[in-house]
Amino acid sequence: MTGVPDLPPIGVPALERLAxxxxxxxxxxxxxxxxxxxxxxxxxxxxSVLVVGDPPDDLPTAVGxxxxxxxxxxxxxxxxxxxxxxxxADAALDAAGWLRGEDNLVLTAPLAGWPETDVRVDxxxxxxxxxxxxxxxxxxxxxxxxxxxxxxxxxxxFAAVRSAAPSAPLAAVARGVVVDGWLCVTxxxxxxxxxxxxxxxxxxxxxxxxxxxxxxxxxxxxxxxxNAPALALYERLGFTEHHRYAYRSCPEPARP
Numbered sequence: 631m632t633g634v635p636d637l638p639p640i641g642v643p644a645l646e647r648l649a650x651x652x653x654x655x656x657x658x659x660x661x662x663x664x665x666x667x668x669x670x671x672x673x674x675x676x677x678s679v680l681v682v683g684d685p686p687d688d689l690p691t692a693v694g695x696x697x698x699x700x701x702x703x704x705x706x707x708x709x710x711x712x713x714x715x716x717x718x719a720d721a722a723l724d725a726a727g728w729l730r731g732e733d734n735l736v737l738t739a740p741l742a743g744w745p746e747t748d749v750r751v752d753x754x755x756x757x758x759x760x761x762x763x764x765x766x767x768x769x770x771x772x773x774x775x776x777x778x779x780x781x782x783x784x785x786x787x788f789a790a791v792r793s794a795a796p797s798a799p800l801a802a803v804a805r806g807v808v809v810d811g812w813l814c815v816t817x818x819x820x821x822x823x824x825x826x827x828x829x830x831x832x833x834x835x836x837x838x839x840x841x842x843x844x845x846x847x848x849x850x851x852x853x854x855x856x857n858a859p860a861l862a863l864y865e866r867l868g869f870t871e872h873h874r875y876a877y878r879s880c881p882e883p884a885r886p
Contacts, residue, residue, distance in 0.1 A: 637738055637848050638811075642715045642873045643682045645736065649850060650680055652807040652814035654782045656775070657703075662686035666696065668703050670775035673767070674877050675852075678708040681719045689722035697726075697880050707880035712736075712873055720878070728878040733855040737869035740848055741813060741838050744867055749791060749832025753840060756781060757788045757805075764790065764800035765817050780817070783807045787840055789833050793821075802829040806837040813841035813849040818860070830863050 640648075647665075655667030655676040663683020669676030679699075685692035700707040709728065711720045724730070754761070757780055762772055780786070784807065791802040805817040815837060820829050838849065853860050855874070 637740055642712050645738070645850065645872060646680060646682050646710075646712050646875070648809050648812055649736070649814055649852070650675070651809045652783055652786075653779070653816055656778055656782060659699075661692070661695065661699075664692070664696075666699055668700070668705060669779050670773070671705055672773055672775050672779050674708060674710065676779050677705055678710040678877060681709050681711045681716045685719075689719060690726070692719075693722050693726045693728070700880075709878040710875055711878055712875040714873065723878040726880070727882070728880050731877040731879065733874045733876050735853050735855050735861075735874055736850060736872045737853060737864050738848060738850045738872045739864070739867055739869040741842050741846055744835050744838045745831065747828055747832040747835050749829055749835075751832055751836035752790045752792065753836065754788045754790065755785070760800050761788050761790055761803050764803040764821065765805075765819050767817075780805065784809070787837070789836055791829050791833060802833050804830075804833045804837060806841060808841050808844050808846045811845060811847050813837060813846045815849060815851040818851075830860075831867070834863075834867060 650665060653675045655669040657668045659666045661679065662685040664685050665680040667676055667678060667680065671677055679696045687695065696709065697707040709723055711723065757777065762777065765772060767776070786805055786807045789804045789806065790800050793799065793801045799821060802820040803817060804815060807814045815834065818830060818833065841849070851864065853864065
C-alpha cells in the first residue's frame with residue numbers, strides 16, 4: 631500500500647453521523663444530539679438510538695424517554711453506543727439495566743491502492759429479487775421491510791456477482807453509498823458455495839471504482855469483532871480500526 635494517501639482526519643461523532651446517513655431508519659427523530667431511528671425491527675442500526683453528543687435532558691431521564699419512544703413503536707429499546715466518547719451515556723444505560731452486546735468495529739481506509747480483479751461485478755440502482763435473496767442478513771432471508779431500508783439513502787448502488795449458471799443464485803452481493811466523500815459499504819455477502827474465490831475482493835474493487843468516479847476518497851464499513859474472515863479481507867485492502875460501538879438493549883418492555 632506504499633504511496634497510498636492518508637485518511638482525512640475525522641472524529642468518532644462525525645464518522646458515526648456520516649455512517650448513519652448511509653443506513654437510515656424509516657422514521658428518524660433528533661433528540662438533542664442523539665438520533666432516534668426505527669425501521670420495523672430490521673438491523674440494529676435502523677432500530678436504535680445513536681448515542682452521539684448530548685441529549686436535551688439529564689441521562690437517566692433521557693434513557694427513560696428513549697425506552698418509551700421505542701416501546702410506542704412496538705420495538706425493543708436499543709442504543710448504539712460508540713467508544714470512545716459515550717462513556718457517561720453507557721454508564722447510565724448500564725445503571726438502568728440495559729444489556730450490552732458484543733463489539734462491532736468501524737473500519738476506514740483510503741480508496742486509493744485497491745487491487746483490480748477480473749471478477750465481473752454488475753451494479754444496479756435498485757436491488758432486484760435475486761439481490762435480495764443473495765443478501766443473507768445474519769444467515770437468514772430478509773423480512774419484507776428490508777427493501778425499504780436498503781433503498782432509503784441518497785443514490786445507493788447494489789453490486790452483484792452472478793454464478794456460471796444463469797438461473798443459479800447470485801454468488802456475491804454488496805451495497806454502497808457515497809456520503810461526503812466516503813464510500814459506506816454494507817451487506818457484503820458471498821454465497822458459501824463460492825467462497826475463497828476472491829469474489830468479496832472483486833465486489834469491493836468495483837464499489838471502490840464506482841465511488842472514486844463520484845469523488846469519494848475514503849471508505850468505511852462496520853464489521854462484527856469476531857468475523858475473522860471479513861477482518862482479514864479488509865486488512866488486505868488497507869482498512870484499520872477507527873473505533874468501536876456496541877448495542878445496549880432494554881431487557882424489559884418499556885411502557886409507552
